[in-house]
Amino acid sequence: MKVLGKPDAKPSRELDTFENIAKDITVVLHCHEFTCRCPITGQPDWATIDIEYKPDKRIVESKSVKLYLETYREEGIFHEHLAQQILDDFVRALDPLECQVTVRFNVRGGISIDATTRYRRPQTA
Numbered sequence: 001m002k003v004l005g006k007p008d009a010k011p012s013r014e015l016d017t018f019e020n021i022a023k024d025i026t027v028v029l030h031c032h033e034f035t036c037r038c039p040i041t042g043q044p045d046w047a048t049i050d051i052e053y054k055p056d057k058r059i060v061e062s063k064s065v066k067l068y069l070e071t072y073r074e075e076g077i078f079h080e081h082l083a084q085q086i087l088d089d090f091v092r093a094l095d096p097l098e099c100q101v102t103v104r105f106n107v108r109g110g111i112s113i114d115a116t117t118r119y120r121r122p123q124t125a
Contacts, residue, residue: 009063011071015093016064020055027059028052029070034103039076046106047079051090053099056121060094079105083115091119 031049040046049069054061064084068089072082087101 009067011067011073013068013071013089014038014064015089016061016067017058017060020057020059022055026052026054029060029062029065031065034069034072036072036082037074037076038108041079042076043108045079045108047082048104049086050102050104051086051099052101053090053094054097056095056097058094058096060090076111079103079113080115083117087117087119095121097121 029049029051031051034047034049036042036045036047051065077085083101083103086103087099090096090099090101098121099119100116101118101123102114105113
């Protein structure tokens with residue numbers, strides 16, 4: 001583990017993982033205090049992010065998820081792109097059986113945006 005138990009750990013796009021010993025488990029992570037910035041105006045955006053996955057051999061360590069999400073705090077990114085980027089990073093780190101990321105952004109200009117993207121590992125014959 002690179003960040004767990006290390007109080008001086010800095011935000012990083014690297015996700016720590018550990019061995020999955022469960023036979024059939026679904027993990028759901030909820031982040032209620034996510035912030036990033038509008039890529040056009042630079043204004044702050046707030047969201048709730050839900051990451052749900054069915055692990056194979058690895059499970060993500062939650063402190064590394066917190067630090068990973070903090071890296072977006074000053075980044076300008078479209079909401080839909082954010083959902084896909086998080087999904088891609090989780091799939092790369094975990095090689096899960098399934099993963100789904102939903103971002104739910106607070107109202108801005110009278111409109112709220114939810115975006116969901118999914119991954120399912122292809123079946124091999």
